Amino acid sequence: MTGVTNEPQAASWLSAIWAARYRTPARFVALIALLLPWTTTGLIFALIPWLIAFAFLDLRAFPRSLLRPVCLLPIALVTLAAIGTLWSDAPWPDRIHAIGPSAKLLVIPLLIYQFERWPYGHWVFFAFLASCAALMLYSFAVATDPALSLKLYLSRGPYRVESGIAVRNYIDQSQEFALCAVALIYPIVSLLRQPHIGIAALFAALAIGFLANMIFVVVSRTALVTLPILVVVFAFLYLRLRAALLAAGAMALAAVLLFGVSPHLRTTVAKFQADYEASEDGQVSGMGARLEYWRKSLGFIADAPLVGHGTGAIRSLFANAAVDARDDPLRGEIVGDPHNQTLSVAVQWGVVGVLILYGLWFAHLSMFRGEGLACWIGLLVVVQNMLTSLLNTHLFDFTPGWIYVLGVGVAGGMALAGGRKS
Template identity: 35%
Template sequence: MLQEAYLMNVEGRAPDTRNPAMAGGAVQPWADAPAYVLIVDLLAMFAAVALPWSATVTTVLMVGWSIAVIPTIDWDELIRSLALPACALPLALFVLADIGVLWSDGPWEFGLQAVNPVSKLLLLPLLLQHFRRSDRVLWVLIGFVLSSAIMMMLSWVALADPSTLTAALPVEQALGRHQPFTLCALALVGPALVGYLRGQTGAAFALAGLGALFFSHELLVTPAQTICIAITTLMLVLAIRHLSRRLAMLLLGAAAVTGSVAWAASPLLSRPIVQNVVQHHLTLSGGGAMEGRPDWRRTMASLAEAPLLGHGTGAMRPPFAADARPPQQMRGTGHDVQTQSLYVAWQWGLVGLVLLGAMWIGHIRLVRGRDGIAWVGLTIVVQTCVGSLVSGNVFGVNEGWVYVIGLGAAGGVALRRRVGDPDKASAIVADADLPVGSVF
């Protein structure tokens, strides 16, 4: 009801329209100047470009962006946007993390440290509102893809000649980061298909080729379980929503063949999955736990101690933490837990899990459109959901910024379509809509 009320409230007036007479919602005249808006957009683009290389630089740029965007905000419009679950639920999760310090059994300093990663979610409503008005969304998305492509190429070079790793330290660090490359491999599928359907075969094959390079890098250089599950999930979504039955079967068959070849060609890809199966069998049979893997019996017992509200923000080390980590690395970070689901359940219980799931559902509903940018947004949310069940954490440094910046940009375009200004949104995506079940 609240979401429909918000859409009806803003429908019929362009998102760029501002009312200087609105009490508390007035925007400074100089903040509407094209040069100033360009600066705000460039800060967001540079943050996306820096993300594959340095989370610290990205954090600094996003802090600068959050300060620069304040004069451009229509506060009345921002408050009304909180009727949208996509905007309200991230704030609710942040509030839960804040008040969770009150019942935590850990020191206050650990509680405050644990709140810090969740604070990224505060920028989501600002990003959604800004990119609902901005026409430079593609700058952010393309900048991130090109930056990731450069790092991927350097990674291939470093793989061919390991001596180059010394001169390319960020590349060495990036070899352990899966999310940017995985995201690019998955997100390029939609735009490539759009280009093909619009007759732009050159651009379509270029995007598909770049996506294939990202895909092969993830399978052969830094194999991970997340990309296998995420690709399977997204291919099913693409096949069900946008492809004919014949092409869907062809696509799924090709994916199965590719996965089988990759499984055989890269033992590192299958090893973690096989280890998980063996670990699950050992745990159920009482045969012990492998180092660094959660003991699910102890996990369930510890979560049952505080099922509703959890143990509080920054709670002391949970019993399912990786035993190899020193205590000072286990507290208040969220990286001590194998999955985000356990991290949220341990600190905030069932209430936290419900809020997290509702937030993801709200974001999926926001980006459920049929254009290429909506596919990018859907890819970000699905990959994060899959990662949270395997090894990811949206509250992590890199993962959190990828989610917030990417979804903020893609969701802004989706929000613009829904509030009554589809013309400008179509100009951004160039009328690049994916068909529904009509391809071939």
């Protein structure tokens, strides 16, 4: 009798151990999402236990999984970056360092494989949302008292704290808040249809908080341009045509009203015209600098259109071009980033690199053609990255790049799993 009664207990223990084997890697990914808005070092350290836990999963189908375009293209771009060091004229430390920004893309195939098989991706979404919500509340506090900013203690030497910037910079913060605000639209609409008014009201309050922070505290011009486009994408994908047109009209009206009541928003918008006028007068400005970077980058691409100048060559190319423009602060500026993802790839790896980059984006977009929260989040992450990469190198930058990796990897795995079951 003792042996018989112990068999169910032993089976339940084995089942619990087996389930924990797959929950543990998901918890580490959720921890990475929780740390992403706050710390770079913490995120890197959190990767180590996740990689160890990933190694204990059932990996028999993993090699076959890597052959799919959604996994193969990120690997191809990183491989090209590594091979591109062979024909670069940059110093070897610069070449090796330039591989790093693309190396994070290697995590995407691992995440897709994990979350395609084990349904714990919602942990990652909630962890990122909760972390951004805490950052949003902290940002309001810093706007009231800048001495509360963590940048005072994390930066080296004296640091001027911008209004409402709690940890990093206003560009990363705006990216995170815009992503969360728009991502919440789908569950809000779904919950109202069920209806679950209480939870929908909670999510709506969070979305309003993110938007209020961007309107009244601080927002990047990149987020200001891309946010309405993301809302329009949702309206025309998930609402009927009449409702979508009404939503677009309401958004336009709200934008006009908010422009009238928010001095910060008016100041941010006014920077567009101020930068343009400064660039016309030959003065240094954000817009003028970008235009100069792009003009020079197009010249570099024309010199090596097929495979580019090699990994890490951007700074040395700008340095050579600045020799004849020492008296012009704008033309003589030396940078390692042309502030455009396509140009950054094309300068280093030519047409070959651009084809892989755009293949990667469109392959990842194709994963999110279905219905559900995972498809919406994945689609939103890819579209946001493509739009913001017109003005920045957000696939290679730390925070936006990791948002892309987590969003595509986790949501992509969940979307593929859903498609396989249906």
